[in-house]
Amino acid sequence: MENFNFYSPTEFVFGTEGELKAGEMVKKYGGSRVLVHFGSNSAKKSGLLDRVCQSLEDEGLFYVLLGGVKPNPRDTLIYEGIEICKNENIDFILSVGGGSCIDSSKGIAAGFYYEGDFWDMYLRKADVKKALPIGTVLTIAAAGSEGSGASVVTKEDGMLKRDIVSDLVRPRFSILNPELTCTLPPYQTACGITDIMAHIFERYFTNTLEVEVTDRLCEGLLLTMIKEAPRVIENPNNYEARANIMWAGTVAHNDIVGVGRSQDWNSHGLEHELSGLYDCAHGAGLAVIMPAWMEYVYKHNVMRFCQVATRVWGVQMNFENPEETALAGIREFRKFLRSIGMPLDFEEIGAKAEDIPVLVEKLGVGDGVRGGFMPLNREDVTNIYKLAAVKQNI
Amino acid sequence: MENFNFYSPTEFVFGTEGELKAGEMVKKYGGSRVLVHFGSNSAKKSGLLDRVCQSLEDEGLFYVLLGGVKPNPRDTLIYEGIEICKNENIDFILSVGGGSCIDSSKGIAAGFYYEGDFWDMYLRKADVKKALPIGTVLTIAAAGSEGSGASVVTKEDGMLKRDIVSDLVRPRFSILNPELTCTLPPYQTACGITDIMAHIFERYFTNTLEVEVTDRLCEGLLLTMIKEAPRVIENPNNYEARANIMWAGTVAHNDIVGVGRSQDWNSHGLEHELSGLYDCAHGAGLAVIMPAWMEYVYKHNVMRFCQVATRVWGVQMNFENPEETALAGIREFRKFLRSIGMPLDFEEIGAKAEDIPVLVEKLGVGDGVRGGFMPLNREDVTNIYKLAAVKQNI
Numbered sequence: 132m133e134n135f136n137f138y139s140p141t142e143f144v145f146g147t148e149g150e151l152k153a154g155e156m157v158k159k160y161g162g163s164r165v166l167v168h169f170g171s172n173s174a175k176k177s178g179l180l181d182r183v184c185q186s187l188e189d190e191g192l193f194y195v196l197l198g199g200v201k202p203n204p205r206d207t208l209i210y211e212g213i214e215i216c217k218n219e220n221i222d223f224i225l226s227v228g229g230g231s232c233i234d235s236s237k238g239i240a241a242g243f244y245y246e247g248d249f250w251d252m253y254l255r256k257a258d259v260k261k262a263l264p265i266g267t268v269l270t271i272a273a274a275g276s277e278g279s280g281a282s283v284v285t286k287e288d289g290m291l292k293r294d295i296v297s298d299l300v301r302p303r304f305s306i307l308n309p310e311l312t313c314t315l316p317p318y319q320t321a322c323g324i325t326d327i328m329a330h331i332f333e334r335y336f337t338n339t340l341e342v343e344v345t346d347r348l349c350e351g352l353l354l355t356m357i358k359e360a361p362r363v364i365e366n367p368n369n370y371e372a373r374a375n376i377m378w379a380g381t382v383a384h385n386d387i388v389g390v391g392r393s394q395d396w397n398s399h400g401l402e403h404e405l406s407g408l409y410d411c412a413h414g415a416g417l418a419v420i421m422p423a424w425m426e427y428v429y430k431h432n433v434m435r436f437c438q439v440a441t442r443v444w445g446v447q448m449n450f451e452n453p454e455e456t457a458l459a460g461i462r463e464f465r466k467f468l469r470s471i472g473m474p475l476d477f478e479e480i481g482a483k484a485e486d487i488p489v490l491v492e493k494l495g496v497g498d499g500v501r502g503g504f505m506p507l508n509r510e511d512v513t514n515i516y517k518l519a520a521v522k523q524n525i
Numbered sequence: 526m527e528n529f530n531f532y533s534p535t536e537f538v539f540g541t542e543g544e545l546k547a548g549e550m551v552k553k554y555g556g557s558r559v560l561v562h563f564g565s566n567s568a569k570k571s572g573l574l575d576r577v578c579q580s581l582e583d584e585g586l587f588y589v590l591l592g593g594v595k596p597n598p599r600d601t602l603i604y605e606g607i608e609i610c611k612n613e614n615i616d617f618i619l620s621v622g623g624g625s626c627i628d629s630s631k632g633i634a635a636g637f638y639y640e641g642d643f644w645d646m647y648l649r650k651a652d653v654k655k656a657l658p659i660g661t662v663l664t665i666a667a668a669g670s671e672g673s674g675a676s677v678v679t680k681e682d683g684m685l686k687r688d689i690v691s692d693l694v695r696p697r698f699s700i701l702n703p704e705l706t707c708t709l710p711p712y713q714t715a716c717g718i719t720d721i722m723a724h725i726f727e728r729y730f731t732n733t734l735e736v737e738v739t740d741r742l743c744e745g746l747l748l749t750m751i752k753e754a755p756r757v758i759e760n761p762n763n764y765e766a767r768a769n770i771m772w773a774g775t776v777a778h779n780d781i782v783g784v785g786r787s788q789d790w791n792s793h794g795l796e797h798e799l800s801g802l803y804d805c806a807h808g809a810g811l812a813v814i815m816p817a818w819m820e821y822v823y824k825h826n827v828m829r830f831c832q833v834a835t836r837v838w839g840v841q842m843n844f845e846n847p848e849e850t851a852l853a854g855i856r857e858f859r860k861f862l863r864s865i866g867m868p869l870d871f872e873e874i875g876a877k878a879e880d881i882p883v884l885v886e887k888l889g890v891g892d893g894v895r896g897g898f899m900p901l902n903r904e905d906v907t908n909i910y911k912l913a914a915v916k917q918n919i
Contacts, residue, residue, distance in 0.1 A: 132768040134540025139533060145785065146528025341765035343752050344773045347745030355738045371735035374526040378785065379738045387781060391539065391772065 132342055132391040139385045141278045142304040145378065149308035150268050153183045153225060154190035157266055160303040162223025164193045166216055168236045170200035170228035174270065177314060183227055183268055195219050200228060203285045203292070203406055203413070204235035206250055212239035213249065216263065226267045226302075230274020230326075230413075233267050237282035237300040240265050252295050253284055259297035267305040272312050272377035273323030273414065275330055275384020277305035285407055291493065292403040307381065309373040317364050321471040322414025324360045327380040328353060329417045333396045334389035336428075336435065336504040346438070348388040353443045355379045357467065364471050395503040398424045401515060404490045411480040418473035419480055423519035425461045431505040433457050465525050475523035484520040487513060526736055526785040533779045535672045536698040539772065543702035544662050547577045547619060548584035551660055554697040556617025558587045560610055562630045564594035564622035568664065571708060577621055577662055589613050594622060597679045597686070597800055597807070598629035600644055606633035607643065610657065620661045620696075624668020624720075624807075627661050631676035631694040634659050646689050647678055653691035661699040666706050666771035667717030667808065669724055669778020671699035679801055685887065686797040701775065703767040711758050715865040716808025718754045721774040722747060723811045727790045728783035730822075730829065730898040740832070742782040747837045749773045751861065758865050789897040792818045795909060798884045805874040812867035813874055817913035819855045825899040827851050859919050869917035878914040881907060 144152055157165055165187060167180070174180045175198070187194050197212055215221070216239060226236035242249030244261040251257040269277045276282070280301045283294040315323070335349045355375055362372035382388065398421040405416040429436045433453050440446040440460025449456045465475055474480050491513050501507045507515070538546055551559055559581060561574070568574045569592070581588050591606055609615070610633060620630035636643030638655040645651040663671045670676070674695045677688040706714070729743045749769055756766035776782065792815040799810040823830045827847050834840040834854025843850045859869055868874050885907050895901045901909070 132540075132765060132772070134543075137537040137539065140536075142534075143529075143531040145531065146526075149528075341769065344746070344749045344769045344776070347749045348742055348776070351741030351745035352738070355741045358737050371526060374785070375735065375738045378526070382738070382742070382781065387776065391768070 133339055133393070135390045137386065137390050138298065139278060139387065141302050141385070143278070143307060143381065144304060145307045147308060147310055149306040150179060150182050150311070151186050153266070153268055153306060154186035154188070154192055156304045156306065157187065157192060157223055157225055158190045160223070160264055160266060162192065162225075162264065162266070164220055164222050166212065166219070166221045166224045166239070167194050167196050168200065168212065168224055168226050168228075168232060168239065169196070169198045170232045172198075173314070174227055179268070179270070179311060180227060183225070187225075194225075195221070200232040200235045202231050203410060204231040204238070205285055205287045206238070207287050209235060209238040209242060209249060209284065213242040216243050221263065224263050224265045226265060227270065229269070229271035230276040233265075233269075233274065233276040233302070234282040234284060236265050236267075237262075237276070237295070238284050239263070240300050241295065241297070250286065253293035259295055259299050262297070262299040265300065265302045267302045269305055269307050269377075270311045271315060271319070271323055272309070272373065272380040273326045275327070275380055277302055277307065278381050278385035283403065290407045292407045305381075307377055309370055309377045312373050312377060313368045313370065315367070317367065317472060319412070320363055320367065321360070321473050322412040323380070324356060324376065324471060325414040325418045325468060325473055327376070327383050328356050329398060329421055330383045331388065332421065333399060334392065334394050335439065336395045337392040338432075338504060339392035342392045345388050345390065345392055350439070350442050352379050352383050352388060357443070360471050397501055397503045397507055400494065400501065401512060404493045405480065405482055407493065408486065408490065409481050411482075415474050415480050418468045419476060419482070419519050420515070422461055422465045422468070422475070424515050425464070426518050427511070427515045428505040429457045429461065430454070436460055465523065469525045475525060477520040478522065482520070484517070487516045487520070490516055527733055527787070529784045531780065531784050532692060533672060533781065535696050535779070537672070537701060537775065538698060539701045541702060541704055543700040544573060544576050544705070545580050547660070547662055547700060548580035548582070548586055550698045550700065551581065551586060551617055551619060552584045554617070554658055554660060556586065556619075556658065556660070558614055558616050560606065560613070560615045560618045560633070561588050561590050562594065562606065562618055562620050562622075562626060562633065563590070563592045564626040566592075567708070568621055573662070573664070573705060574621060577619070581619075588619075589615070594626040594629045596625050597804060598625040598632070599679055599681045600632070601681050603629060603632040603636060603643060603678065607636040610637050615657065618657050618659045620659060621664065623663070623665035624670040627659075627663075627668065627670040627696070628676040628678060630659050630661075631656070631670070631689070632678050633657070634694050635689060635691070644680065647687035653689055653693050656691070656693040659694065659696045661696045663699055663701050664705045665709060665713070665717055666703070666767065666774040667720045669721070669774055671696055671701065672775050672779035677797065684801045686801045699775075701771055703764055703771045706767050706771060707762050707764065709761070711761065711866060713806070714757055714761065715754070715867050716806040717774070718750060718770065718865060719808040719812045719862060719867055721770070721777050722750050723792060723815055724777045725782065726815065727793060728786065728788050729833065730789045731786040732826075732898060733786035736786045739782050739784065739786055744833070744836050746773050746777050746782060751837070754865050791895055791897045791901055794888065794895065795906060798887045799874065799876055801887065802880065802884065803875050805876075809868050809874050812862045813870055813876070813913050814909070816855055816859045816862070816869070818909050819858070820912055821905070821909045822899040823851045823855065824848070830854055859917065863919045869919060871914040872916065876914070878911070881910045881914070884910055
């Protein structure tokens with residue numbers, strides 16, 4: 132196990148009617164002038180936004196609204212948000228939405244105090260040194276952004292995706308009410324589930340030896356997803372299954388299951404170019420790219436793939452042919468993704484094999500190598516995209 | 526799943542040579558005049574205390590030393606600590622030791638601001654309203670006190686054990702260096718392992734339905750202990766096994782695996798009277814009482830005991846006779862405890878069956894009922910102590 136620091140100070144308020152505590156929580160963490168940042172109109176239509184605003188009013192807090200966050204949140208809205216925060220002397224951002232909305236809020240929070248163009252921080256030309264405090268009312272189980280210091284934003288001009296990671300943009304509190312996720316359609320639900328599983332796998336595939344505790348915790352979360360996912364796809368109003376998925380999503384991404392080990396994150400990297408170019412859902416892109424990545428890299432450590440195949444997917448170990456076991460695990464993963472309605476290849480997300488050179492170019496690997504479980508050069512990432520383009524008859 | 530709040534703001538600094546960062550961390554969290562509270566002479570002899578004090582000096586921090594914490598920490602030392610903190614204008618407590626030392630530090634931290642007798646808070650006659658900030662350098666994997674708001678203290682006069690639970694006494698930071706645990710003798714190591722497993726089981730045995738995510742996380746931690754425990758008993762210097770156990774111990778008790786569900790804690794309650802009366806190690810008392818508790822309550826939910834038997838202990842499910850499966854799991858637990866050198870019955874910890882009425886009296890159950898997985902009245906706890914007194918030929 133490697134040395135590490137673990138710090139997860141976000142207070143989680145989990146359960147029914149949590150959004151009614153939004154005002155109380157903002158006040159507890161020192162907010163008085165609040166930017167309420169939200170995404171689609173569904174928060175408006177469902178009455179969620181009204182309930183949140185009412186709870187702010189009940190505490191006597193000033194607020195302004197900024198809606199319009201899209202999936203794969205754009206830099207353009209962040210510039211607008213920073214402007215509003217400056218004009219209105221905002222001292223707290225309350226993010227009401229999913230991962231995109233929270234990521235957008237983090238961009239605004241960090242950009243507020245930065246004197247230049249906030250995009251510099253996403254290009255790693257500048258560090259995040261100060262940020263407005265953030266709270267969230269989460270409406271989708273997936274991103275893990277509610278408990279993390281990470282934010283991914285897309286530059287409208289060129290559709291370039293980049294990220295920042297800083298404790299300063301970690302939410303002070305996150306309100307998690309599984310009821311709010313019950314209205315999410317099956318496809319988006321499945322995308323969220325895929326994203327959660329990817330967050331676990333990106334940590335699971337490591338070169339660090341002797342990390343049984345985090346291995347077992349990762350496997351526990353994956354087993355939870357395998358049990359609960361079909362239940363919410365079958366009945367979107369299954370509160371208990373929604374609750375288990377929502378908490379698993381948070382635990383999967385606050386890094387408690389990923390400390391002390393090298394991680395991968397190449398599937399996320401390769402996917403970002405897919406959803407950047409084709410504007411598909413992040414989870415859908417992951418369903419296409421992650422199994423392809425697994426097929427390409429499994430020989431790097433066959434035994435690790437056998438471990439997940441046997442412990443998580445219930446495959447019997449083939450001691451005469453471990454590679455067969457490893458591949459069976461990957462096949463089970465694809466079958467699971469299909470069973471919850473996910474796409475599995477390029478065609479199904481509107482991607483084109485002839486665009487692969489463009490994807491590779493945007494990824495910016497150049498003549499270098501992307502680190503991770505298995506180092507990947509230009510040829511490797513090209514091959515992974517090619518595997519992702521192969522038609523899957525599952 | 527039940528509604529819950531989860532808040533675990535402690536910063537964990539995990540890995541080799543962590544104690545050299547003690548001064549830096551105290552400073553980061555605002556300390557300038559430090560009470561260094563420690564237990565046995567081993568921290569002195571090993572040079573650990575010198576290294577910690579040196580790191581405080583390097584940061585220009587004032588400190589005073591207070592040693593002498595015993596296992597099952599006493600109220601008497603806490604009175605002394607409060608007095609020193611007042612006389613020396615202490616503003617930070619650095620606890621260098623195991624669970625007892627940290628629990629003692631929490632008593633001092635809460636008592637410092639309380640105008641009356643600090644024991645009032647342990648008797649639940651008063652709330653903890655303010656406390657000195659605490660940091661820890663943990664020397665034993667076990668108590669979980671390094672990440673929790675709980676403190677258990679024994680009143681010297683009458684050997685009465687009572688506890689407080691408050692976020693205000695949660696450590697601001699905890700330094701976890703597995704190297705420091707390598708000098709711990711096998712018996713104390715095994716006691717710590719038993720305590721960690723008990724912390725998991727107390728959360729695992731719940732009446733809350735539909736808690737797959739926390740069930741799976743608990744099982745993952747138990748499987749980790751089962752793999753790693755024999756390795757440290759065989760080779761106390763196995764750093765990797767020590768590291769896995771140490772992090773499992775922390776995760777087991779910061780409640781991330783226990784949220785959203787009713788918990789039990791009756792084994793801890795019944796054990797506290799054992800170690801209170803006989804001054805045996807807490808973990809040894811748990812090894813005696815917890816399997817006895819399981820034998821007494823398993824019929825309350827046979828399927829839950831089958832779940833742990835099959836998922837954790839590798840027992841094959843007997844579908845014609847589930848009770849047999851449940852009992853096989855309990856037997857495997859006892860065999861595991863024996864394999865790491867733990868006592869299994871009253872005689873082995875110097876307890877006497879004829880003292881049972883005294884134990885029951887001290888427990889203070891009276892004519893009432895102790896809540897938990899299965900409610901226990903006076904007769905029930907008497908029966909559990911009787912089962913714990915039965916000679917175990919394992």
